[in-house]
Amino acid sequence: MFCKNCGEQMNDNQAICLKCGVKTGEGNAYCANCGKEVAPEAEVCLSCGVAIKKAANYGNYDKVVIALVCFFLGYLGVHNFMLGETKKGIVKIVLTVFCLGIGTIPALIDFIRILMDKYEVNPDKAF
Ligand SMILES: [Zn+2]
Ligand SMILES: [Zn+2]
Incomplete structure (x- = not known):
């Protein structure tokens, strides 16, 4: 190596x-x-x-930490806030609180992307 x-x-x-x-x-x-x-x-x-x-660059956090936070608290966008992605986090909270927990779907997509190393940290995007 x-x-x-x-x-x-x-x-x-x-x-x-x-x-x-x-x-x-x-x-x-x-x-x-x-x-x-x-x-x-x-x-x-x-x-x-x-x-x-x-x-992928997760700042000060380990990929495993971000993946676990995303899995358990992703519907509240906690992993997004940890990565400075405020827009994505807010969208998830809104979806979860006002749309019958639909925020779990983008959280799950994020989780899979993190596992596959396809996740892109981008504070300018909402999804
Ligand atoms: Zn070196
Ligand atoms: Zn080579």
């Missing part, structure tokens, strides 16, 4: 790159599989063909 931020080789148990100090799996400048440089927006590494997972 290689550091995605600086390309340094790392052992699989390392949580943080000892060369650049970035957390394992964060950064998008290098392929974690072969250590070659990749374009920041590339979906696949052109050197080894492995899909490059883009680490």
Whole structure:
């Protein structure tokens, strides 16, 4: 495994790159599989063909924390507020309180997206 931020080789148990100090799996400048440089927006590494997972940025929170909060309190948009997505949070509260708990549906969609690493943190969007 290689550091995605600086390309340094790392052992699989390392949580943080000892060369650049970035957390394992964060950064998008290098392929974690072969250590070659990749374009920041590339979906696949052109050197080894492995899909490059883009680490979603949940700020100070762990993906697991956000996923759990989303699962249990997502209908109140709590995970959205934690991520600074006030609009999405308010929409969920309104849907939950005034529309017979329909806020659970977008919360469930968020939950699935978080699990699949497809969630996009965007404070400007309402959904
Ligand atoms: Zn590094
Ligand atoms: Zn590669």
